[in-house]
Amino acid sequence: QDYKDEYRVSTVVPAPFPWGIAADRWVELVAERTDGRINMKVYPGVQLVQGDQTREFTAMRRGIIDMAVGSTINWSPQVQELNLFSMPFLMPDYAALDALTQGPVGERIFEILRENGVEPLAWAENGFREVTNSVRPIRRPEDMEGLKMRVVGSPIFNDMFSAMGANPTQMSWADAQPALTTGAVDGQENPLTIYSVLNMHELGQTNVTLWHYVADPLIFAVNQEVWESFTPEDQEILRQAAIEAGALGIEVAREGLTEDDQSLVEEIRGYGVEVVTLTDEERQAFVDVTRPVYEEWTATVGEDLVRMAEESIANR
Amino acid sequence: MSPQKSGDPAPDPDVTETGADHARVPVKIEEALGAAALAAICLISLGNVVVRYATNASFAFTEEFSVFLLVFMTFVGASAAFATNEHIRITFFLERFPPRLRWLAELVTLAVTTAMFAMIVWYGGRVTYDEWYWGETSPGLGNPVWLYTIWLPLLSVAIICRVWGRGWAKLLRPRRDG
Amino acid sequence: MDPNVLLLLVFVALMLIGTPIAVALGFAGAAGIYVGLDLTALGMIGPNTYAAVAKYPLIAIPLFILTGMVFERSGVAARLVEFAQSLIGPRRGGLALVAVIVCLIMGGMSGSGPADAAAVITVMLPSMIKAGYPRPFTASVVAASASTAILIPPSVAMIIYSVIVPGLDLRALFAAGLVPGLLVGLAIAVPALLLSRRHDFGRDEDPDRPAIWPSFRRALPGLMAPVIILGGLRSGLFTPTETAVVAVFYGLLVGTLLYRTMGLREIYEVLAEAAKISGVVMLIISLAGLFAWAGSTMGAFDATTAALLSVTDNEWLILLFLMILLLLAGMVLDGVSIYLIAVPLLIPIVQAFDWSFVWFGVVMAILVAMGQFTPPVAVNLMVTAKIARVPLESTFRWVGWLLLGMAVALALIVLFPELALWLPRVLGYRIT
Ligand code: NA
Ligand code: NA
Secondary structure, three states, X not given: OOOOOOEEEEOOOOOOOHHXXXXXXXXXXXXHHOOOOOOEEEEHHHHHHOOOHHHHHHHHHHOOOOEEEEEHHHHOOOOHHHHHHHOOOOOOOHHHHHHHHOOHHHHHHHHXXXXXXXXXXXXXXXXXXXXXXXXXXXXXXXXXXXXXXXXXXXXXXXXXXXXXXXXXXXXXXXXXXXXXXXXXXXXXXXXXXXXXXXXXXXHOOXXXXXEEEEEXXXXXXXXXXXXXXXXXXXXXXXXXXXXXXXXXXXXXXXXXXXXXXXXXXXXXXXXXXXXXXXXXXXXXXXXXXXXXXXXXXXXXXXXXXXXXXXXXXXXX | OOOOOOOOOOOOOOOOOOOOXXXXXXXXXXXXXXXXXXXXXXXXXXHHHHHHHHOOOOOOOHHHHXXXXXXXXXXXXXXXXXHOOOOOOOOHHHHHOOHHHHHHHHHHHHHHHHHHHHHHHHHHHHHHHHHHHOOOEOOOOOOEOHHHHOHHHHHHHHHHHHHHHHHHHHHHHHHHHO | OOHHHHHHHHHHHHHHOOOOHXXXXXXXXXXXXXXXXXXXXXXXXXXHXXXXXXXXXXXXXXXXXXXXXXXXXXXXXXXXXXXXXXXXXXXOOHHHHHHHHHHHHHHOOOOOHHHHHHHHHHHHHHHHHHOOXXXXXXXXXXXXXXXXXXXXXXXXXHHHHHHHOOOOOHHHHXXXXXXXXXXXXXXXXXXXXXHHHHOOOOOOOOOOOOOHHHHHHHHHHHHHHHHXXXXXXXXXXXXXXXXXXXXXXXXXXXXXXXXXXXXXXXXHHHHHHHHHHHHHXXXXXXXXXXXXXXXXXXXXXXXXXXXXXXXXXXXXXXXXXXXXXXXXXXXXXXXXXXHHHHHHHHHHHHHHOOOOHHHHHHHHHHHHHHHOOOOOOOHHHHHHHHHHOOOHHHHHHHHXXXXXXXXXXXXXXXXXXXXXXXXXHXXXXXXX
C-alpha cells in the first residue's frame, strides 16, 4: 500500500476554537482506527498557503494540501455555489442550518465539490456570524449608516453592507486587529466563539447584535487523488471519523449559544458588552433592506439551489 | 575587470560590480513600471485615508488592488535588481576565491537562479491556468483571479531574461571571446 | 541524505558562493521538498511565492522605505547636522556625537539602516576629516548608529516580525523599540566619545557654532517627521500602513515646497529606487517562504526546537544560546532573511518559556542591528567604508568597541524587559 508518511490537513484557526477542535478530533480518530496507517497533521493558520485562506481550496485541488477542514466562505471564490450560506438572512436558526447541511442541499453541494476536484466528507461549523462594533448598538438598518466594517471572503459581503449603508472594507485579520483597536475601523462580523476566544471586547467591540445574518458551515474534504489512493475500508474510516469529528465540532460551536443555554452570551454580557437580540420585526427590516442583494446573488449561486434551500428551510 | 593571466582561460568577473551598462533592453522599463506601481500604491492608500475621514463613501476595493500592485512591484523591482546586480548576497568569500573558482561559482549561481525562476514560471503558470480553467474569482471584487496571478510567471520570465542577459555579458561572452 | 540536512546544506553552500540570499533560500526549499516530499508538494511554489508577498500589512514596507528615501533626498540630514552642531558646540568628540544623534533621528524616518548610513556619512565626512577624525573611525561610528534604524520605529524588520508572529500588535512592537533604540544610541555615543577624547579626535573642530534658533527652524520640518510617524501611530488616527503613506506625502511636501530640493524628476527617481530596493527585500520574503514551508512540513523546525529544549531547560542558557546564534547569523545574513528563517523556529521556544513576543522582537532587532556592522558581511559598514573610501578591514579596530557598547545595552534590556515594555504599556497597547 502506497500511503504517504504524513497527510497535510489545513485549517484556519486551531483549538480552542471549535474549528480546530473538530480538525484535531478527525486526525485522532483516523490515527486510532487505522492503527497509524494514515498519519495526518493539522497545519492551522492556513500556513501551507502563506495564510491566504482564499487559496486553500485551489491548493487542495492541486494536492499541495492533502486535506482540509475549510470554511464555505473561504472556498467561495472557487465554488460560487458556496455563497449560498452567505445569502443574507437565509437561515433564521440552527434548525434551518441543519436542514441545509444535512438535507438535499448538503448532498447537492457535495456533488458540486466533487465536480470541482475534491472529495467532501462531512460538515462542521464555525457558526452564525454576528455583527459587532465600537460605536452604538445596532437594532435597525439605519444604525449601520456610516459604520466602517471589516469584512473578508466574498464580494457578497461588500454588497450586503453597502445595502445597509455601512462602509465595508476588505481587510485581513492581521490588519483588522490594530484597525479595530485604533478605531480606524468601527466594526467586524464573526461567530461569537471567535469573538470570545479573541477577547474582542478588549479591542473596543462593546456592541454585539445577534442577527444571524449568515452562517459559516465548515466542510471536511480530501484531495481527489489522495482519496482514490486509499482502500475502500480506509475511505470509510476517514469519512466516518469526519462525521463524528464534525458532530463534536458543531456541538462545541453551539455551546452557550442555544435557546436553552445562553451561557456564552451571558459571559460576554459580563464584560460590560451590550448584546442586542433582534425581535422578528427588527430582523424583518434587515431582511427587506438586503433583499436586492439576495435577489442579485440568487443568479450567481444558482436559482435551483436557492429554491431548494428555501424549501428545505420552510419544511424544517 | 582585471587582466587575464596567460594559461588561465577563465576571466575574472568583478563580483561586486553593479549597473546595467551591458543591457540591450533598458532597465528603465522595470524602473518605470516599479515607480508607477509604487506611486499607485501611495495614491490608493492616501485616497483611502482621505475618503475614510472626509466622507462616508466606501473605498472597499483598495486592498485587492494595493496587494496586487505590491506583488507586481516586487517582481519588476527584483527584475531591475537582477539586471544591476543589486540583490543581497555574500560576496566576502567569493572575492577571495581564485578567478577560475569565482567564475565557476558565478556559473552555479546563474544556473540555480535560472532553475528557481523557471520553477516559478512553470508552477505559477499552472496556478494561473487552473484559475482560468475553473473560473476562480477574487474574494474582494469578484474579478477573474488569473488576471492577477498571470503576472507572477510573466515577470519571472523577465527575470530569467535579465539573469541571462547579465550572465552572457559578464560571464559567458568574455570567456568565449577571451 | 536526510532532506532536512539537505535543505540547510544547499542553502549554506549557495549563500557562501555568493548566490543572492533570496534565490539560495528558495532553491534550498525546493530541493528539500523534492527530496523529502514529492513532486505534487513542489506545486506549492506557484501559490506561495505569490501569497507570501500579497499581504496587506506588507504594503507598509515599500512605503516606509520610500519615506526614508524621500527624506534623505530632500536633504534633511544636512539640516539635522547643523542643528545638532548648534546644540553640542565645538568640543573634542563633538562631531562624533552629532553623527550619532543625527543617525538616531534619521532612524525615526526610515525603516532600514544602509540608506541612513549613506546619507549621514556623506554629510558628515568632510567636516569630520577636517576636524581630525580618521576615516575608518567615522565610517564605524556612522555604521553603528545607523543600525538603530531597525530598532527605532518605523522598522521594516519589525513589520516582518509582526506578520509572522500571530496576533502581535505592530504598534506595541514599534513603541517597544523606541527606548531601547535610544539606549543603544547612548551605548554607541559613550565609546565614540571616549575614543575621540583618548585619541584626541576633533581637536580641530570648527570653532564657529551655528546659531541655535535659525538652525532649529531649518531642521524643524525634518524633526517633525518622527513626530508625525509616532504620533500617527499613537493617536489611533491611522493604521501602520496609513501612517507610512502620510509620512511619504509629508516628506514630499517638505522636499518640494519647504526645502525645494525635489522636483518631479527627483520624485520619479526616489519612486524607482524605492521600488527596486523593496523588490530586493520582498523577493527575500517571497522565496524565504518556500524555505520555511519546507522546514515546517518536513519537521525540521519542530525537530530543531525539540533538540534545543532537550539540551537544557534553563531559560537563561537557552536565551544566551539563541542570542549567540542570532549574532552569528547576523554576521553573515541580512536582517530580513534572519527574521524569516529564525522566527518560525523561535515561536515555540518563546511560547515554552512564556517570554513576551514584543520583548523578544526587540532583543532580536538589537542582535540583527549588531550584525549589520559586524564583519564579514556588514551592510551598513560596507556602505560607509565605501563612501569614506577605506578598506573594510581598517574599521575593525573601532567596530569592536562599539559592539561592546551595544552588548551592554542589550544586556540591560535582557535583564530589565521593562526598558522595552514600559512605553507600549503606558500607551495602552496589548503586549503579547
Ligand atoms: Na526606523
Ligand atoms: Na554582519
